[in-house]
Amino acid sequence: MSATPLPHLARGVDHAAFPTLDPAATIRFYRDVLGFPVVHSICAAGWGPEKHPDFVHFFFDIGNNDRIAFFHYFGFEPPMVSERGDAFARFNDEMPGFYITSRHLAIHVESEEHLTEYQRRLDESDWPTEMRVQHETIESIYTHDPNGYMLEITRALRPVTxxxxxxxxxxxxxxxxxxxxxxxxxxxxxxxxxxxxxxxxxxxxxxxxxxxxx
Amino acid sequence: MPTIYVLDVPENTTIVEVASRHSHVAVQAVGPYVELSSSEPIVIDRRATGCRHAVWYSCLAGLSASRIVQWDKNALRIEAA
Incomplete structure (x- = not known):
């Protein structure tokens, strides 16, 4: 199907970054509800040729030394077309829900016990588990974080062959x-x-x- | 002649089993796939397979000289193209 594959040099997610309009809820959700350690942050004055606001960039460990990171831009209120969507993208009523929720982050856990533990933490918070589903080879829980981003936590029911x-x-x-x-x-x-x-x-x-x- | 390919993984076992209950369906291994071919339309009753939706709606790996006539919660029906 292809010639000799290129050497695969990448080593997982360093960080995936998202904007947040609600840093307090974001910290409560990731640090206090899920228990993800804070591992890095940058507090910076705006700079650059564009009119760039002052901002804070903060990181949570999502396991494996991979990180999810957020930007909060002080005083910035983005123009939003509607209430549907998340802090990054909003959609009008013509956009079907399956498309909006197709972009999501899934975090891996090793066992049913660990999945249930995260479900318990979410269910005791302001962001309860919205569903728990067994797909063919995985089991997942889902919620939306305080920014409207869909978060999945998942475990493998068997190894991939x-x-x-x-x-x-x-x-x-x-x-x-x-x-x-x-x-x-x-x-x-x-x-x-x-x-x-x-x-x-x-x-x-x-x-x-x-x-x-x- | 309708021919379909199903990946040989445990979740698909009952799909192959239900399809092959029809005497006109021939079953053979092709690499890691099961090839089901038939002189007549291939009809698989979902409830007989016991498959839930995630497995059911992703069970087809390939279609050869065939078209999907029905693929819903009740059945999968494949006819010659």
Whole structure:
């Protein structure tokens, strides 16, 4: 499907940054409700060629040394088109909810016990768990943080198999192919996947399914 | 001849099992996939599979010379394209 892959040098999320209009609630939510340690902050006077407000940039550890970070711009009130959406993006009534909630952050936990513990912390706060769902291979809880950003906390119900990784690679190649061909539909994707499955099936070595999956 | 591919993972086991109850459906392994092909439309009853929606609505890995005629909470029906 591709030539020798490029060396994969990236090592996870350093930080993902979001604006906040409500720094107090943000600190209460991440530090006090979820218990994420504060690990870094920058308090800065505005500078630069644009009229840039003074700001504070603060970081919470989300595990694994990965971090979620927020900017609060002092005195800045962004023009917002509606109440729908979050502190970064607002939408009018024409935008369906599935699209708005498609952008979210999912934080990993190791066990059912740990997932339940975060559910308990949220349920005792002003930001209770909105749903707990078992998808096919994961279980997740969801809420919106004080900025309207959707937050998912998730655990794996079983390890991902090499076959699923292979299938994902084929799906993505098929998606690229149909996008290049100008026909972006599920039907076209599944047709192209079948072609790739047949083209590559014989060369696949028998992949070992981990014992714990069976 | 309608032909579909389903990834061989535990969650899809009952989908293959229910589909292959029809004598006209042939089943064979193709790499890590199960290929189901049939001289007649392939019809799979969702409730018979016991699959919940997340599995059910992502169970198809490929379609060959086929089209999806029905894929809802009741059944998946594949016919020749």
């Amino acid at each position: 090499p076959q699923e990784d292979q299938d994902a690679a084929i799906s993505v190649q098929a998606l690229l192919d149909i996008a290049d061909a100008g026909t972006l539909t599920l039907d076209a994707l599944l047709q192209r996947k079948a072609e790739l499955i047949l083209a590559h099936a014989e060369e696949w070595e028998q992949l070992t399914i981990p014992e714990e999956v069976r």
